[in-house]
Amino acid sequence: MGDHFQRIVDAEATEEEAGPLAERIVDWLISEGVITRETSGEGVYSQSADEGYVPGPRWDRAVAGPAEPGWPPGPVAVMTGRDYYVGGQGEDEADCAICPRCDAKTVVIDYPEEFEADEEVWRPFRDAIAAWRRTGAGGVACSACGALVPVTEWRFGPGFDLGALAFDFWDWPPLGAAFLAEFAERLGHRTGEQTGKF
Ligand SMILES: [Zn+2]
Known part of the structure; x- marks a missing residue:
């Protein structure tokens, strides 16, 4: 199950808002134990990030089902700056x-x-x-x-989003609906969700 990502794109944050908003989300994820401050580049293939935050002791809080053997998952990369994001096979256009x-x-x-x-x-x-x-x-x-x-x-169409802030969860089990809802609520903006492979 290598090199697979789940991505959340903030479709409305401006470039100026992206940095401070990213910090607030990272602080929240750390306080929940989902990630730690420690970073690693292992298994991170994000388009504009070389490393991500290592999962924390309670990373399972973010996922839908019970933790399966073979995890824990990889780092969570944060990307800022206006860009387009593609999921799936990574086409360069929306359908x-x-x-x-x-x-x-x-x-x-x-x-x-x-x-x-x-x-x-x-x-x-x-x-x-x-x-x-x-x-x-x-x-x-x-x-x-x-x-x-x-x-x-x-x-x-699905799998194509524009934004100035995005988060890649590398090799995580499916993220839970409640977690995704709270994530979007904390961003306070319309979001796009993508999955794909490097
Ligand atoms: Zn029209």
Whole structure:
């Protein structure tokens, strides 16, 4: 079960908010015994973090079922800075984008006929994401309603999230629903959850 991650992305925190918010979450996880202050790079393959916090004595508080043999799990990496995150097989595009104004769905990868993104369709999103990463702002006009919508407000298909703060749990058993709910509540923002393999 190596090199598998569960990721929580804060989809709304700004880059300025990300650092202090990350510290508050880490303090909470340490106070719960889920992680320790000690860090390790072993088994961490996060896109912008080389190490993570080593599990604490009560790491099982975060997971859904009873602890299985073969654990304990790996470190928990914290990533800050505007970026896009992909789960699953790690495609570089979302399979679809839904306009938050009119709910129209823009299909990027036309399953099951296609397995690759329509570059024409994805280009405005790619450009807006690049602009947002650079400057903190980028918009895409909805082809259905015409609204120019900040790229961070579009709803992407599963396994594709934008954010300035994300957490990777490396090789953890499935995280519990109550833990994920409290995590999101403490972030105070919309979150995306992903799973994937390095
Ligand atoms: Zn629209």
